[in-house]
Amino acid sequence: MEILMTVIMGEIANRSISFLIDKCSSAPKNQDERLHDLQRLLLRVNVIVEEAEGRDITNKAMLYQLNMLRKEMYRGYFIMDNFRSQANNEEKNSEDGNVSHHFTPSKLNPAKRLFFSTSDNAHGKRELQQSLYNLNNVIVDVSEFKAFLRNYPPLYRQPYSMHLFLDKSMFGRQMEMERILNFLMLPEPSAPPITKRVAVLPIVGVANTGKSTLVAHVCNNERVRNHFGKIVFITENDLKDRGLINLKDRDVVLQPNSPLNGNGQVLAIIEFSEDIDEAAWRSCLACATCLGSVVKIIITSRSEKITRFGTTEALVLNLLPLEAYWYFFKVLTFGSADPKDQPRLESVALDICKSISGSFLNAHIFSSVLRADLSTTHWCMVQATLRGIMTRNACLSYECCVNRKNPVYVRGRVTNDLFAIYPSTEISSDETVPETTLPELLLGGVRCEGKFEVLALKSRIAPYKNYTNTCEMLTPRSTKAKRHQKPR
Structure with a gap:
């Protein structure tokens, strides 16, 4: 009993000391210190994420943990x-002579400038x-994640810029x-030879979310190409043009060097808008099912x-x-340049x-x-062109536009011509x-009449698709005829 009490008292003492240390180390920090801490943590997480993305990880738990790291990294950068964007806008307004309800931003310390410019932003x-x-x-x-990461082979042997x-x-x-x-890799349960085994995975999502691109990357995966002897692609145009499809006459992706080609494994990709x-x-x-005894369909x-x-x-x-989308857009837009060196451009890009x-x-x-x-x-x-498009069209949110039937109305910056742009179409x-x-x-001075x-x-x-739009230059007469319509 005495030994038990000694252990309990020792544990209480250790926890008390840890609590006091944490209390002292967690003293209130001002905004510039928090931003500095955030930048430091993001750098550490970014190193871990880039190292993990350069390795062929197959463990589900590690992939889930890596996904959590990405989400928090994207959120932190956003x-x-x-x-930084708010601070730049405040500074620009101050230079332009606009009235500001914040303190005057410091031109010496960017972190303090952020603190003053957002001092009333509790959220x-x-x-x-x-x-x-x-x-x-x-x-x-x-x-533990970093320890297990060493067990997975690297994907890239040479440096590769993120953009x-x-x-x-x-x-x-x-x-x-x-x-x-x-x-695709999950083995199918055994069945009588006369039975056709078909497994179907539906993938759904609004337009331009990357369904076809995702499937194309899967089909290019070495494991998939070695596992399936035939990969067949079918689109809705095949049904419209040919009616009943005979897949034996279709072009297929073959793996002539794979020892598994003769095993009857078939992967069919069916795309419908x-x-x-x-x-x-x-x-x-x-x-x-005519192509093999084991069929996987996406x-x-x-x-x-x-x-x-x-x-x-x-x-x-x-x-x-939005946090992940901003990270993607920022890397694409600035390339190898550091956005922090161009705060005005970064603010415009974020908008x-x-x-x-x-x-x-x-x-x-x-x-x-x-x-x-x-x-x-x-x-x-x-930026002004995009704002004009959004102002001219009653609803331009992405969710509303992807399935729209009516055109979006835009006005050229140089020619000042009014155009109707119809939804994009994919071509090979x-x-x-x-x-x-x-x-x-x-943005340019292109002049085209009628539909083009x-x-x-x-x-x-x-899959290397090209995207085109049908456009129509609206003449004064056609503009007058459409005036009663509400652009959408």
């Missing part, structure tokens, strides 16, 4: 950049404190990709109704959170990012437009693309 302070708390927690819990990597790779879908790989009926689905299913669509065809839980691709949040297509389009000219005048002109990489680009239409096609984006990552 909060820090948002504070921002809470977000900053919460980010610090979360980052400290994930770093404490990551020691070049993100410009030519899939971003923010690591967990989803591993989920698909697990589905909208829903398909039961008859069309049965046609696809019947033809797919079906992608914008419609959630396709989930009824799945033999496993559907994978839903949601829009990226543009908040307006177009969610779309990979928009991110690539606007980042390419901004990279064309790194002057403040050009970036402010792009081997089709002829228009010479006129969408950025040239918005413009190139929105040439994708540099698989």
Whole structure:
């Protein structure tokens, strides 16, 4: 009993000392100290994330922990950049002679300038404190993660700049990709030889969230290409043009050097923009089973109704959170340059990012437009153009635009012509693309009459699709005829 009491008293003493140390070390800090701590923690987390992304991790628990690290890193960078952007706007307003209700920003200490410019932003302070708390927690819990990380082989042997990597790779879908790989690699239960075993994974999500790109990256994975003897791609145009499809006549991706080619393993990729009926689905299913005894099918669509065809839980691709989207857009836009060295440009880029949040297509389009000219005048002109588009159109949120049928109305900055831009369409990489680009239409002096096609984006990552828009120059007569319509 005496020994037990001694142990208990010793434990109480140790906890009391730890509490006092924590209490002293957690003395209230001002804003510049918190921002400095945030920057230091983000640097540590960034090193861990970049090292982990350079290794072929297959453990689910480690991938989940890595995903948590990414989310907290994106959130921390967004909060820090948002504070810096607010401070830059306050300083610009002060230089322009606008009335400000904050203290005069310090021109000597950027961190203190952030403190004064956001002193009344209680919500921002809470977000900053919460980010610090979360980052400290994930770093404490990551020691085992770093130890196990050494057991996984590296993916890249040579240095690779982050902006070049993100410009030519899939971003923010690591967990989803591993989920698909697990589905494809999972062995099917044994069945009689006459039984066709078919497993179906539905992938749903709104337009331009990267469904086709994600599937293309999965198909290029070495494990997948060595596991399946045939990989077949089917689109809704195949059903419309050919009716019942005979997949034996389709072009397939073969792995002639793989010893598994003769095992009858087949992967079918079926892409539909909208829903398909039961008859069309049965046609696809019947033809797919003709190719082998074991068939895996991935079906992608914008419609959630396709989930009824799945033999496993559907994978839903949601829009990226704003914090992750800003990290992606910032890296694409600034490249190897440090945004902190150009606070005015960073502030403009953050404002543009908040307006177009969610779309990979928009991110690539606007980042390419901004990279064309790194002057403040050009970036402010792009910002003003985007604001004009949003003002002219009653609803331009991403969720509303991706499925819209009506055009978006924009006015050229140079020619002042009014254009109607219809929803983008995808064309394959081997089709002829228009010479006129969408950025040239918005910012340049391009003059086209009637309806014409413009190139929105040439994708540099698989499946290398090009995106075009049909545009129409509105004459004074047609503008008058459309005046009663409410732009959407």
